[in-house]
Structures are given as structure tokens and as C-alpha cells.
Amino acid sequence: MVNLIPAPRRLERTGGSGPFGGDVRTRVDPSLAPEAYTLTVSAGGAEIVGGGEAGVFWGRQTLRQLLGPDAFRRVPIGREPVTVPYLTIEDAPRFAWRGFMLDVARHFLPKDDVLRYVDLLAVHKLNVLHLHLTDDQGWRVEIERHPRLTEVGAWRRRTRRGWGEPVTWDERPHGGFYSKDDLREIVAYAAERHITVVPEIDLPGHSQAAIAAYPELGNADVIDTAALEVKTDWGINPHVLAPTERVLRFYEDVLTEVLEIFPGTFVHIGGDECLKDEWRASLAAQARIRELGLADEDELQSSMIRHFDRWLADRGRRLIGWDEILEGGLAQGAAVMCWRWYTGGVAAAKAGHDVVMCPQQEVYLDHVQSGGPDEPVPFGWVHTLEDVYRFEPVPPSLAGTPHAARVIGAQANLWTEAVEDRRRVDYQAFPRLAAFAEVAWSELPHPDERDFSDFEQRMNAAHYARLDALGVAYRPPTGPHPWQQRPGIPGRMHNQPRKPWHQA
Template identity: 40%
Template structure:
């Protein structure tokens, strides 16, 4: 029987047993990730001092379970019953398990310790969250009778954490691993080195820890801010070999493999600051450990001395990490210095290479051969495809899905982690009070909707997709609490992406389970972002009329709203259907229960201009990762966020020139036309080279005012260098010259290729465009 789509009861159901006057807590199943099959049955299993745990086949897991249940087993009376952990070789998936619960027996079956461990995590979630902190003494607990058959959909289920930009305690790393284990994730990608710091103790090269592990100061505010400000405080540190061994062993007991990332050939400025001879001759002695974020041209030279150094370092890394894979980075390696370096040019000539891109392939392939000789394999970001892919490499695809498709079609394994769905350093809400982040917009629902199998891959090639992971880059996460805030609850959504069968995924059901799961996060002291009681709004048009719709994630609550900008209260109107819009409005709304407001107040200004509800076409499709609300979203009266370029109002185009046509339906008087574009070079987003705005009359044969140039609206941009507004104002000497037109055409010329020395160098630039306002 497949897991039911309908939502299960959210709350703890409390019943009174006839044989005993004390209450029995029965935890109704609210499992994350959702199991493959779940069948609810009649009855329950009562835990007590008379419960026996039998775990001859899986002693380690049995000890975990006994320790977890100790407060209940030691203090409550009841009938004799037992919990058995049984090895069952018929369960073919090594990470699969089954659980059967009736009134006198719980059977957890698995063919391996991994499967038994994941079964234990499910049993854990079938028990009250308060048991996490041993606070349920003298309380009677029962488990709902049921049957579960479960197995993961993907082999690789990962979370990433960058400790090079900001470093965190060993205790926090273990807490992060514990959360992963609870969610049945099995791979911890530990990003240990970058331009801003080296975090691994290396004996043979002590300057890595004396110099490369510390930066003089750290950027304050956002990279895009002008001018850059710094805190003036020395920052850094590294994990000792003893600490790393401890963490790796800790993860192994929780069925998690730790994959270290040692960046090469790029993101190596911190190393070159300590050992300048490893860089190209033209820049030796000039590098310092980076104090701000970005991409730097100081990358490893391809001389033999560099390879000898890296082999020595990797020898020590391999002693610490028994993982099959070693991540070697391979991303964002500007070739500027290679082009002028005698050593690199000699290498290109001696190896018969065509250019610097093939030189990078030579670099990666050489390191791969070395690691292969040690019984290991490399994994790297999708830039390792440039110049040809190393023979046995696995690709981690982050720049969309193109790299994944290319690698899979070549028979290489792939881990999916595209920015559009897997970068948890992006904003997760479009409210202005969210903590500072790198940019972008990745709400929980978009994470949950991710399918790791690219649409372009046929079934026979999809087998190369090992799975997916969420990435936590920490440039803007100086504290452990902020890491948790950005990672949770998106990590929970990702766990279901990589574990649960696609047919069992249901976002509304997930939200119901998540609301319940918050109790467990609370007792585990995990600082999650709670946006469940927030409101989302969308503008729609139908038959020339416009409406605004409100919705919230959680059910059984009221949305109350006002239209005049005043704060909603318990006395405000209850939202029951879409709100007609025929003029500009300032809508405010919030979620309420019968007693109080639960979430933040949602506010939306609607600028009802002359193009709202008109017909719009664009000659290119927005990129599927950033479709906004489609073309209609450009004339719906709602402007995008000033900071979240990936929200549903901004449309993103990757490398495309575009032409937009708006049909007003009839000739209307036009006083001005304005729009704006996002300017986030750190995220590969550039302003258009040109933007042309023109009008056409009813007959389409009279183009007007083609010579006018767009003007920068300085008044609205004084404090935001990330935006540029364009306006065509049909006026002269402050006098409006009314112009009649039916059609508006806007041509937007993409920036082109990102130049060397910039993040994303060599790639196509993005163009992001917002609301087109017609007055």
C-alpha cells in the first residue's frame, strides 16, 4: 500500500487506557523524509520497563535505541513486549529497512547496519520530541501500530558546509552531522580550503597553519556595497588532525561519509600567500589571504613544484579521510596568470595542449591519476569539464544542469547541486528583515520541488545521477546560529528530495509534517527559519480584469487583511476569495488563529498602471531556473524585491538578447515607461549593454521616438548599487507631451561574456528585469 496523500493528524493524540489511570502519549506518524510505504493499523505498542530490546544482529543500533528509550523503559510499568532488530537479507537495498508495529512486538528489519540505522531514525520520529532531551520520565508512551517499508531513491544524499569563509566549533560540526543523520542523509561535504582560509592541519607545510589559516580582517556588509568596509580584526584557525579524526569517526557511527574539499587550481590565494613559489612568477610575493569574497586570479601554477606540494598535502589528507571521494574543487579558476606565465606556457607546449582550458584539464587529470593510485577518486565542480573531463571524475553540477547532462552522456557520475534549487546561502523569504545573504531567492517550496534527474536525460543515462546535496556557503554566516537559520528547514526539504519517491512527495503534506517537526527542532536547539505562518500573494488577470490572491502554507488558520495600509487585527476582514484590483492598493495581511496573530504581517503595494492586464510577449523564454511569474509578471503592478533577484517578480535570462512587446489592446496616452534591471556581478548578473524603448501606433506602421535614450532614476537608487532603473519620460522642460500608442517595444541587449578577473569569468552573463511601469 502506497503512503497516503492525505495529511495525517498533526497533534499528539492522547488516550486513556482502561487498564491504567495514567495517560498514554501516542505519537501519530509525521515522518521526514516520507517513507516509501506507510500503512496505519489499529492498536499501539506500549513502551515500559517490561519492554525487551533484542538486537543480536545489530548491537550498535540496539545500544542507540536502548539509550534513546532509557527514560521510558526505566520508569513506566506495562505488559511484556519486545523490540527486535533483525537482519533480513531479502531486503535488497542496503540502506532499506522495514518496521512492523503491533501491540506486543516491534520488528525492525534491514540487511545492513545502514538500513537498521535509518530504521532507528524512523522509530525516533515515531516518539515524542521531548524524549530527545530525556524529559519524559514517568510518562507512558505508545507507538502507533503500523507497517513501513522504506528505501532511499538516491545513493548520494548530501549536505555541504563551508568552513573556509567562517569557521565553527567541533561541537557544532557534530550537531550538524547529527541533524543530517536524523534526516537519513549520508554524505557530509566539508569545504576546508579557500582564498580566505586554510582549515586543515598539515605537518609538512607549517606555514599553511601559521599564515594561510588566518586573514588580517573581514569584509563588513555585502560584497556589492560601495565602498568596501572591513572590521580590522584578525580571523582564522584550523582543525587539528585529532579533531578531524574525531569528527570523521563521529560521522561514521552515524552512517555519514565525510568528503573533504581541497581547492585546486583556483581558490588558492591563501596558500600562495604562505608559499608564493606555488603561484605564477608574475605574482609571486604579492598575494595575501583574502579579506573579502569573490574570485581571485592568484591560482596555482602548473610547475612540478606545485604538483609535488599538492601530492604531499593530499597524502596527509588521505590519512584523515577514508572516503572514496576527495573533492578537488576545480571551479572559478581564472586563467589570466597562466596566459603570461612562462612555466604554464611551457607546459602547454610540452604536453601538446591547445590552450589554458586544456591546461586546467591536464591539472585535474594529473591530480586524479595521483589520487587513483592511492585508491581514491576525485569529485569536482562542473568546471572540471572545461578542456575535457578527467577519465574517472565525478561531476558536481552547480551551474544549472548543463554540466550534469554533458557528464552523464559521457558516462560519468553526477551529483546535482544547481544554484537554483540547492544553494542555501540564498534568501529564503522576500521580507526585508531577513538576515544578510549573498543574494538570490530560494524558498522552501522550490527546494522541495527539485527533481535531481534533469529532464534532458533519457532513462538509460539517468542512472549516472547519484543524487543531490544542499550547499551552505558561509560568506555571510559568521555565527553557528545563522548557519542553522539558513540550513533549516531547507535541509528537511532536501532530505525528502533525495530519499522519498517522487510519487510520494506532496508539498502540502510536507508542510503539515514540518509544522509538527518544529517541536523536534526546538528541543534540539536548532535555530530554524519559520515562514510557515507567512503569506504569499499573487496578481492575476482574467478577461481584462485584475485580482490579487493571498495564501499561506498552513491550513486551518485565517488570513485577515486590509486594503488601506493599516495593520490587520482580529477584527479585520477574513480573506475568502481573490481581491478585485482596479486601482493602486496597499494590502496588508497576516495569519491568525482564534486568539492572536501567528506570523509576520505581509505587505504588498500594487501600482495599478496602464499596462496591468495587457498582453505581453517575449521573443525568448526566461531561464527555467528564474522564470518569475512568466512574461505577465512584468506588467502585473507588482515590483520585485530590491535584494532578491530570484523572486517571482524578476525574470532571468542567461546570455540572451530579448525583445518585449506589450499590446495595450487599444491606443492609450503614454506619459512615461520605466523598468529596472538587477546588477549583481558577484552572482554573474550584469546590466544590459543597451536598452531601447519605442512605441508603435494602432496600425503598427508608425514607430515613435526611437531616438530617445533611457534615463537613470537616481532618486530611487541612491542607496542601492544593485539596481539600475531605466525610464523613457515623454516630456520636455517639465512639460508632459502625451503620446498615443497601442504597442510598446523594449529591446534589451545582454552584457555578453563575463571578463577575466570577475566571478564567473568566461561564462555568459545573466540579465534580470523587473516590472515595466506604463503611466
């Protein structure tokens, strides 16, 4: 039995099996797509032909799976050659963007933990690591022009534990940030594994940490911005950036340094959950609306997004943001990351924008994995392993139309309000990230026709053992271990049913 995750496009057995002596030949064939590969294993060893170096790399990951779980340990522990099946695999990804978003703003993860996740993405043939670097609860990237962003903004005095009632607190200060060299190391480490790191600098909402560091960034004619601290609890925040030229110049400074670190095409600017009550109450913001000839506060936010779209385009980059950036109009070059079900992504694709699908109703991995009472910090909708395996990035309303090509990929997101360390990240991500990886890479049937029992069998037969070898603290299929539970930490479940996919 060959247990490959993600499932390849074509697998042909060419004979029996035999010991693998480690002879691996590789070459590039430009006639293949850049990430495509052919892997042939025979008595003479293995040959990997890739359309580019990325294709060769993905072929190596498949060969690694064939060599058994011990191939995923840091050093070899076996003394005898491993027996491998003789076969030919032809494979290529369905989507160019196969992403995972890791929120390091709410709970900071040390650099080594991020590097470890780069390796885990590579194992699963995922090729984008989206780092959520700034939010109300913390600023995690060093900016030399504005040092208080990390001196002040990277630290909060306490942290709310979980969601809901009763409200309880971890009274220990929490924080941390990545130096520019730390991030350069992460980017270089990822590039060696053909993974692009996409930074997110959130604006104009989700910015209280920045305002706490530099009060002049906030709407000082409405609130006492000097009294704001780095936010210690969760939820949508009314304190947003002021829509001024000074703020635009400040974030141009920030993004100038970000571009020096991250060479990839896309830069994420957030744009979500920007409450506009302060702008409505602000005489300065209302004057800005009149000055720019805008209709309302939605167009005011759109003007800020458009500004940075042009600014990034002038430097050879592309803006991507959450689907709220569609509100008030969106510059043509911008791409949309769709999180509020499929609606925004469908609208964006039909308007000619590239789309990455990551609907919270389907692939938010901070949401609970079962409805049982032992799940730690129950939150969101229930997303079982099977639910994630049946996720379909291209909704029915786009399928079979020219707009479907605008869906450039899919992403699973992991927010960390209730995810405090690496073990909790592992628990929330795995095994569901393995199911997502197969959806993002493989050409699968209609969601209702997918053979989940086959996927589950492959997980049980081989992939859990690989995760064990990698040291991943995943959720067992039978439910959480006692030490993975968090009794007494309140949660918050969504009380509205998930919309069925076929209505998308």
C-alpha cells in the same frame, strides 16, 4: 497522524496505538538493499530489519520520530511511556548520495559545531557531509609536511561584512583550523551514524590562502606572490596556483595526509572558478602548455585535474569536482558535482560520468529564503521552502534514459561568506534542509505534482517541534525573528530569473 520526514515508501497502519515500553529488536536481512529497512511497531514493541547496519540505523531514526519531539532531546524528560501508532513501514532511499556541503573555509566553525551537524544530518537520513576545507579566505586542515598552511593560511586579518555596497568590514582577525585528530574524530563520529565525510581541497583556483603561506605556489613571474595575504573579501579571485611540477608535488603531499584522515572513496578537488589571466600572462605557464602539447589554458587546467585523478585512482580513490572540471576534457573515472544549473550535470552524465546534482538555482542554502526586507544579508535567488521541496535531481533530458542512472545523488550546499556562526548556519539550513532530505530520500511525484501543503502540514504538526528539541535556530515559517535579522549588512541579489526546471 504519522508525521515522518522524509516520507517513507510504504506506511501501513496495523492497528490502533499504545504505550511504547522501549523494547526494540533489530536484525540484518541481506536480501534488502543496504540502506533499506522495515519497521514494525506493535503492542510487543518495535522490530527493525535492515539490509545492513545503515538500514537498521535509518529505521531507528524513523522510530525516534514516532516517539515524539522529546525523543530528540539529549536526555529523557518524560516519566510516562509515549503512545505510538501500531504500523509497518517499508522504506529505502532513492539516491545513494544524499549530501550537505558545509563551507568552513570562509567562516570557520569549531569542531563541536561540525559534530552537531553530523547529528542533524543523521536525523534527516542524509549520508554525506562535504567539508569545504580550503579557499582563498582560509585553510582549515592541518598538514604536517607544510605547517605554514595553518600557521599563516588559517588566519585573515579582517573580514568583509556581507556583499555589495557600501563595503564594510569586521576588523577582528578571523580563523581557525582542525587538527588531524579533530578531523579523525569527525570522521569516526560520522561513520558511527553511517555518514561519509568528503573533504574538499580546492585547486587550482580558490587557493590564495595556500599561496599566502607558500608564495612559490603562485605565478611569481606575473605578480608579487610574496605580497599576497589570506583574502579578506569575497568574489572570484585572479590569483591561482602555478601549473608546475613543484605545485603538483606539494599538493600530492597535502592529499597524502588527507587520505590518511578520510577513508571514503571520494576526494573533492574543487576545480571551479579558475580564472586563467595569470597563466596567459605567465611565460612559465605558456612554456608548460607547449611542453605538455596542450592547446590552451583550459587544457592546462584539465591536465592538472587529470593528474590528480590518476594519482587518486592509483590509491583506490575517486576524484570528484565542480562541473568546470569538464572543460578541456575529463578523465573517465572522475565524478562531477553540478552547480551551474543542470547543464554540466547533463553533459557529464551523457559522457559516462557519475553526477551529484546541486544546482545553485535550486539548492544553494546561502541564498535568501524570501524576498521580504527582513531577510538577513539578501543574496542570490529566492529559494523558499516550497522551491526546495520541488527540486528534482534528475532533469527531464535524462529522465527515462540510461543516462539517468549516472545521477548518483543530490546535495544541498551552504557557503558561508555571509554566514558567520552556528546560529546563522541553522537559519540558512533549516527548515529547507528538511525539504531537501525528503527529495533526496523519497520517491516523489513530478515537481509540479508534489503535495507541498502536506509537507508543510507535517512540518507544522511535528517537525518544527523536533527541531526545537534539537536546539536548531531555524527560520520560522512566518519570517525571521528580530534577532535573526542583520540590518545594515549589504547583500547582492541575482538579477537574472531562474531557469525553469522543465528546460533542464
